[in-house]
Every structure is written in C-alpha cells, then in structure tokens.
Amino acid sequence: MQISLIPKDELARMVAVHRMAILDTAPEERFDVLTKEAVEKLNVPISTITIIDEKREWFKSCQGLGNKEGDRAASFCGHALLETNIFIVEDTLKDPRFADNPMVVGSPFIRFYAGIALMDNKTGQPVGVFCVKDIKPRNLSLEEVSILTNLAGRAEKELNKGQ
DSSP, X not given: OOOOOOOTTHHHHHHHHHHHTOXXXXXXXXXXXXXXXXXXXXXXXXXXXXXXXXXXXXXXXXXXXXXXXXXXXXXXXXXXTTXXXXXXXXXXXXXXXXXXOHHHHSTTOOOEEEEEEEEOTTTOOXXXXXXXXXXXXXXXXXXXXXXXXXXXXXXXXXXXXXX
C-alpha cells in the first residue's frame, strides 16, 4: 500500500483546517444533503465530506459507513487532497497503490473511488475532499463527473461560509 503523502506546505494547510473550526463538530444538514445527493445521483453506497488533519481523515458528513474517521496514511482522500483535478481509481485491486489497502482487502471492501479536493478560499489550501466510493469497479461518465464536480463545489462553498 502506498501511504498518502504529506504536502510540502502542510503547516499552512493545517492552519487553514483549524481556522475553519469544523473538526469534530456535529453533523449538519447542509453537508448531509450533499452526500445523500451523491449516493442517489451517482448510485454509489458511500459518500463523504472528509476533512484531513494531521493523522486522520474525519468525516463531516458520511453516507454508507459506520465510522466517522480513519487513518490518514491509508486514506484514499489523503491522495485526492494533493490533486488539482478529480482523483479517480476505477478498480482498486488493479491499482498497486491501493490493492493491499486495508479498506480494499477488508471492510468496507472499496473497489472504486473518486474524490475532489475542497479548498480554503482564503489561503487556497486543500482542507478536505468530497468523495464517493463503491464496492464494485466502475467508470464515471462525463455526466457523472459533472455531478460530482458540482456537489464538491457546493460542499466547498458551505465549508467557506462565514470564513
């Protein structure tokens, strides 16, 4: 398994994450409506709005998973956080970075992942990821990419409200 890398400007990124004061806050309908919409429109079992802190990925909103956080090193979102465009893994078992990932070989048995980094508007730093996951391999159509991009944009706008 390839662990997710730490950005060169991690300190500045973490300042942005903590300034948002969203970590470990209660669920909010304004975020839950977006992950629910992703599950319905993209026909996936899992969607999250994930905030990445020093050692974990924490789910501000989560559909389809029982846990509310995970290890950053093993997270798919840790990889997506560093991308400037959508990050897609069509079949995790065919991708050497993820084939032996604990979330692939064990519960929830992720076989597909797509995520888009969420940015802090004040600093331009990535603070989290809007993602969808499936338990079977798949490709996203252009329309589905557009839906995911739109939902991520709406999530980013909500994260930046009041900043």
